[in-house]
Amino acid sequence: MTKTNIKASNSNMSDKLYKLSDFIPEFSQFRTNEDKTRIGCPSIDNSLFVSTRKGEKYFKPVNVVCPECYSRDVVKNGTYSRKLIFLTIGEQNCIVQKYKCNKCGHVIYTDLSSIVNGNANITIPVIEHIEYLYSYFNGSLHKIRKSLKKEHNIEISHQSIENIILKSEYEIEHRNWTFSGYYLFDALWVKKNGKWKYILALFDLELNTIVAKELVDSETVENVYDFLNQSLRNQKKNCIITDLKSEYRVAIDKLQIKQQFCTFHTKQLINREIRDYIDKNNASEEEIEIIHDYKSLFFDIIDVDSINEAKKIRDKLFYINSNVPSVIRKLVSKLIIPEFKKLTNHLTDSKIAITSNKIENCFLKNFPKHIKKLFKTDKGILKRFNLKLKYWDEDNAIY
Numbered sequence: 001m002t003k004t005n006i007k008a009s010n011s012n013m014s015d016k017l018y019k020l021s022d023f024i025p026e027f028s029q030f031r032t033n034e035d036k037t038r039i040g041c042p043s044i045d046n047s048l049f050v051s052t053r054k055g056e057k058y059f060k061p062v063n064v065v066c067p068e069c070y071s072r073d074v075v076k077n078g079t080y081s082r083k084l085i086f087l088t089i090g091e092q093n094c095i096v097q098k099y100k101c102n103k104c105g106h107v108i109y110t111d112l113s114s115i116v117n118g119n120a121n122i123t124i125p126v127i128e129h130i131e132y133l134y135s136y137f138n139g140s141l142h143k144i145r146k147s148l149k150k151e152h153n154i155e156i157s158h159q160s161i162e163n164i165i166l167k168s169e170y171e172i173e174h175r176n177w178t179f180s181g182y183y184l185f186d187a188l189w190v191k192k193n194g195k196w197k198y199i200l201a202l203f204d205l206e207l208n209t210i211v212a213k214e215l216v217d218s219e220t221v222e223n224v225y226d227f228l229n230q231s232l233r234n235q236k237k238n239c240i241i242t243d244l245k246s247e248y249r250v251a252i253d254k255l256q257i258k259q260q261f262c263t264f265h266t267k268q269l270i271n272r273e274i275r276d277y278i279d280k281n282n283a284s285e286e287e288i289e290i291i292h293d294y295k296s297l298f299f300d301i302i303d304v305d306s307i308n309e310a311k312k313i314r315d316k317l318f319y320i321n322s323n324v325p326s327v328i329r330k331l332v333s334k335l336i337i338p339e340f341k342k343l344t345n346h347l348t349d350s351k352i353a354i355t356s357n358k359i360e361n362c363f364l365k366n367f368p369k370h371i372k373k374l375f376k377t378d379k380g381i382l383k384r385f386n387l388k389l390k391y392w393d394e395d396n397a398i399y
C-alpha cells in the first residue's frame with residue numbers, strides 16, 4: 001500500500017461534506033462541534049441556520065419572532081450581503097435574510113451575534129484564535145499573520161490584528177479571591193514612546209499567578225506603598241519576597257509586612273560589591289582571601305538550615321576587626337546585621353520562597369524583551385499584559 005499525501009483545501013472539503021443540518025433549519029440544533037468547525041463557525045448558536053448556496057453563505061434564523069410584538073406572523077423581506085472572515089474557510093460572501101412583521105410592520109434582521117460582533121467583518125472565533133496565537137507566538141504579529149494565512153486561509157492586516165489584541169477584554173477577576181498571604185513583588189519595565197513605565201505586580205505564591213498589577217510612571221516608595229496597600233486590603237499579609245531595591249524595602253517596611261530578600265539577588269549584590277572593591281583597590285592576595293572568607297559566612301547565613309545556626313554566624317560578625325577590608329565592614333553594618341531578618345525569614349516559615357524567580361518567569365513568559373518596546377499607549381500595555389496573563393492563568397494558576 002502506498003501512502004500519498006492528499007492535499008485538499010479546506011474550502012473544497014467543506015463544500016462536499018454536507019449534512020442534513022446544512023439544508024434543514026430545524027436540524028441546526030443537531031449540529032455537532034465538528035459540523036460547526038467545518039463551516040468555520042464554532043461559536044454559532046442553535047437558533048441560527050447557515051447553508052452554502054453557490055459559494056455564498058446564507059444565514060437565517062431557525063424561528064422568526066418579531067422582537068417588537070412577539071408575533072410569529074412574519075414574511076421574508078429581502079436580503080443583504082456582508083463579507084465575513086471565518087476560521088478555516090477564510091473570507092466568504094454572506095447573504096443575510098431579513099423579515100417583516102405582518103402585524104406591526106417591524107423589519108427583523110437575522111441575529112448574527114453568536115458569530116460576529118456588530119458590524120465587524122472578522123468573526124468571533126477568528127478573534128479568539130488571534131488572541132490565542134498572540135500568546136502562543138509571544139506577540140509576533142508577523143507570525144500570527146502567517147499562521148492565519150497558512151492554517152485558515154485568512155488574510156488580514158497587521159493593523160487589524162493589532163486592533164483585535166487591543167480590544168480584547170480580559171480582566172483578572174480577583175475581587176473574590178482569597179490570597180494566601182505569601183507574595184512576590186516586582187516591577188516590569190516597559191517602554192512607551194521611548195519612555196520607561198513600570199507595571200507593579202503582586203504574585204501570590206499559592207495561587208501561582210499575578211493577583212494585582214498597576215501601571216505607574218515611576219517606582220517611588222509612595223507608588224509601591226499605595227499599590228501594595230490597596231492590593232492587600234482585607235487580605236492575609238504573611239510575607240512579601242522582593243529583590244533588594246530600596247524603594248520596595250522602605251514601602252514594605254512602612255506597611256509593616258514581613259519581608260524576605262530574594263536570596264539570588266542578595267548573593268548577586270554581595271558578589272558585585274566585592275568585585276567592585278577588589279577591582280578599584282587593587283586588593284592584595286591576602287586581602288582577597290579575607291574577603292572571600294567573610295563572603296562564605298554571609299552566604300552561610302542565607303543558606304543554613306535553621307535560624308539558630310544563622311544567628312550563631314551573625315553573632316560572630318558583631319565585633320568585627322577594624323583591619324578587615326572596608327567592603328566587608330560595609331556589608332556587615334549596612335546589610336547583614338540590620339537586615340538579618342529579611343535575609344533569614346525563610347528559615348522560620350517554609351512557605352516563604354527564597355527567590356523571586358516565579359514572578360520573573362511569569363514576566364519573562366508574558367513579556368519577553370523583544371515586545372517590551374512596542375507600546376504606544378497605557379491601555380495597550382495593560383491590554384497585552386492581561387491577554388498574556390490569561391493564558392498564563394490557564395496553564396498555571398490555581399484558583
Ligand SMILES: [Zn+2]
Nearest residue numbers: 066069101104
Ligand atoms: Zn411585530
